[in-house]
Amino acid sequence: MTNIAFIGGGNMATCIIGGMLANGFSAHQISVSDPGEQARAAIQNTYGIIATADNHAAVAQADIVVLAVKPQVMAAVAENLARSLPRHAAVVSIAAGIQLSDLQRWLGPQQGIVRAMPNTPAMVREGATGLFANRYISSEQRRAVETIFNAVGISCWVDSEALIDAVTAVSGSGPAYFFLAMEVMQRVGEELGLSPHTAQALTIQTALGAAKMASAGSLDTAQLRRQVTSPGGTTQAAIEMFQAVGFEDTFRKAMNAAVDRAQSMAEEFSRKP
Ligand SMILES: NC(=O)c1ccc[n+]([C@@H]2O[C@H](COP(=O)([O-])OP(=O)(O)OC[C@H]3O[C@@H](n4cnc5c(N)ncnc54)[C@H](OP(=O)(O)O)[C@@H]3O)[C@@H](O)[C@H]2O)c1
Incomplete structure (x- = not known):
């Protein structure tokens, strides 16, 4: 034991x-x-x-x-x-x-x-x-x-x-990235007229559903995204806007900032003999 x-x-x-x-x-x-x-x-x-x-x-x-x-x-x-x-x-x-x-x-x-x-x-x-x-x-x-x-x-x-x-950068800080996205989705949902309760319930269930589909593993996340993106449809309009404003680059910078901070913390907490 x-x-x-x-x-x-x-x-x-x-x-x-x-x-x-x-x-x-x-x-x-x-x-x-x-x-x-x-x-x-x-x-x-x-x-x-x-x-x-x-x-x-x-x-x-x-x-x-x-x-x-x-x-x-x-x-x-x-x-x-x-x-x-x-x-x-x-x-x-x-x-x-x-x-x-x-x-x-x-x-x-x-x-x-x-x-x-x-x-x-x-x-x-x-x-x-x-x-x-x-x-x-x-x-x-x-x-x-x-x-x-x-x-x-x-x-x-x-x-x-x-x-x-x-x-x-991926999983240690990662939950906060999803929380941030969910916060924004809820807020915008409310701006679009949904009640706070409905905006919150739809956002949480959508995050849960997306994570479950991704973890089911039959398709990778890029394939899952393409599957819900019909040509000329609403999702495509949203995704094209994300891409136009530099979504991937922003995410990359954010995750690299987490790595930089981890490295500076290592120096900060290393008590030299
Ligand atoms: N929370 C996270 O998301 C997360 C994720 C990954 C890693 N971590 C790491 O996990 C570690 C703990 O985080 P936490 O959120 O659990 O912190 P926490 O809730 O503050 O727990 C640390 C505990 O250690 C006690 N402690 C302080 N000095 C001690 C000593 N000399 N001997 C024994 N115990 C002592 C503290 O007591 P007092 O409060 O009375 O000082 C406190 O109860 C951190 O190093 C953090 O970097 C946390």
Whole structure:
């Protein structure tokens, strides 16, 4: 039985724990540490997991340690934890913009570490997580880490750490792109005379329907788009307007801005020795 410790019991940790418990993990396998008394009580009441304020106690029996604290406190947390980490444990960092080289420096040169980039739809078990492991992680540990993130959606391994920034731009920040599009669709629907309720209901159902059609997988998204775009029809008029105002270029710039920010965060949070 794999024991998993979460350092930090905030939003991300609790939604992953919820998914794990719904997918066959037992509360006895999971330990959590968090400085907040309220956060600890919520974890205990909701999940039946006894949470501690002591990071060292939380990791004592752990096979996998998930670092789920904010990037700003990661250096202090990791450096402090290094002395009590079980030698065989795999450490998984879900912090945006914290690089393996820094984690390695804080935790120890031969520590097995995975960088994971989950996203907020994990809260409804529809998350998408990118994973990259250093060379000290065994294939058995990879499978164990996958199981954690697959409990709240899907996970994909990437071939280089730099690709975690690409994952951040696609799926980490991606939910907000869709929310923004939905916000605008709702607003314009209202401007066109729909009630707020109707504009919202139609927008949400349309997003859900489009995502389900795309995930059914029989056609790729370009084919699906062409299928609903009859020549000379209303959808074609809308799509041609998107293209005329540089939709693809705007999207590309936005996603590259997310990558640039991930890289500057890495520099910001890397505490030099
Ligand atoms: N939310 C997302 O969409 C998302 C997506 C991908 C990755 N991430 C990453 O996930 C990580 C956690 O994000 P979150 O949204 O879950 O943040 P969060 O809700 O603030 O959770 C972090 C928790 O860690 C606790 N903490 C602070 N110092 C600690 C310490 N020394 N030891 C143990 N716990 C400590 C915090 O307690 P206090 O509040 O009392 O300080 C808080 O309860 C971040 O690194 C973020 O980059 C988040």
